[in-house]
Amino acid sequence: MSNLGLLTLTVIATQTAAFAQQGDVTRGQQDFRACAACHSLEANRNMTGPSLAELWGRKAGGLASFERYSTALKSSGIIWDDRSLDGWLTDPDRMVPDNEMPFNGIKDARVRIDLLAFLKEATKPGAPPQLTQQDGMGGSMGGMMGGGGRDPSLKKLDPARQVTAVTYCHDTYRVTTADGKTRAFWERNLRFRTDSSNAGPDKGAPALMPAGMLGDRASVIFTVPEEMSKTIEARC
Ligand code: HEC
Structure with missing residues (x-):
């Protein structure tokens, strides 16, 4: 095969691989249940963890309304993007030793790709409410994980x-x-x-x-x- 042929094949193969890496937003939304007990997608609605609204491009530990960041995360110098988020979700402790997110990481690359595809959509400014609203997202997990913040509003109670x-x-x-x-x-x-x-x-x-x-x-x-x-x- 000519060098040009080989090059063309390689380019096609690379493009196909990149295409196959596209995440599935719907599956990612399901995967987000693992996070929803601690993270909201509504701006400045902080729970155990910081709101993830407008996450891309944000400095790690940089959301002014969240009071409980670890020093480790704040001083990590990370800016959140596709790559850094993939690393964080694979193994938070390895990426930022002494961080305080009680989460072991997701070893399955497929799940991370779907989750990030969902998060990218749901955290962009002006994301549609059906992607960002918490209620009903995580079933009863919230209570069991001590999140508590995902209860429906406590106003106008029975x-x-x-x-x-x-x-x-x-x-x-x-x-x-x-x-x-x-x-x-x-x-x-x-x-x-x-x-x-x-x-x-x-x-x-x-x-x-x-x-x-x-x-x-x-x-x-x-x-x-x-x-x-x-x-x-x-x-x-
Ligand atoms: C049990 C609670 C909990 C769970 C579950 C959890 N997180 Fe976190 N998360 C936190 C806390 C607390 C922090 C702040 C950590 C620190 O300051 O060291 C954090 C920090 C983060 C940050 C950094 C945000 C910033 O403003 O710098 C991202 C991104 C994040 N979590 C994403 C996720 C995703 C995605 C999931 C689900 C796969 C998840 N987390 C699951 C509690 C949680």
Whole structure:
């Protein structure tokens, strides 16, 4: 075969390989479930991890509204693009030792290609909401992984979820809700949390959210910590 023939073949083969590498956005959206407990795609909606909106071209650790970056990630000097994201998702610890993303990485290149194809679409400015909205994306995984932030909005709650009073007596919290019912919890089964974001409850209307499989546990979510001391009263 002539050199030119060989060259042409090589070029075709390379192009075909590159074409085969195109990710499948729909599959990638499914794969994003592994991330959705910790990452939103809505601008500045931060959860365990930073929002991934407008990720391409961003400096690693550079989202001003996210408060919990590790020093390692902030000082890594990485700019996020196809290549650096592929490295990060393959093995975060290898790429940025001492980072604080609790995730082992994705060893299957195919999955990374699909996921990145999806992310590239869903994180661009003005991406369509059907790609970026969280609700329903990850099934019940969010709760199990401690994400919590993916619960639907805590505003305009059902009266059975809206807390009007909490009392504490011996080892028991009693939580009264807007439907007039009072439920008792062993003190170690009730958690108090806050959500000061737009997804959080209305001020003065903390939310009672069931937790765990048996229905014996729950969280009361306030807007800010000051509300807790105002709401919880020690009284038998
Ligand atoms: C259990 C929670 C968790 C999961 C699951 C998770 N991440 Fe993260 N992610 C984080 C945290 C926390 C950080 C910040 C790490 C740091 O500062 O060291 C982070 C950082 C990142 C960053 C850097 C963002 C920036 O602003 O520099 C990217 C990109 C990212 N994650 C993508 C993903 C993708 C894609 C997935 C799914 C395959 C995923 N993460 C899964 C918690 C998570």
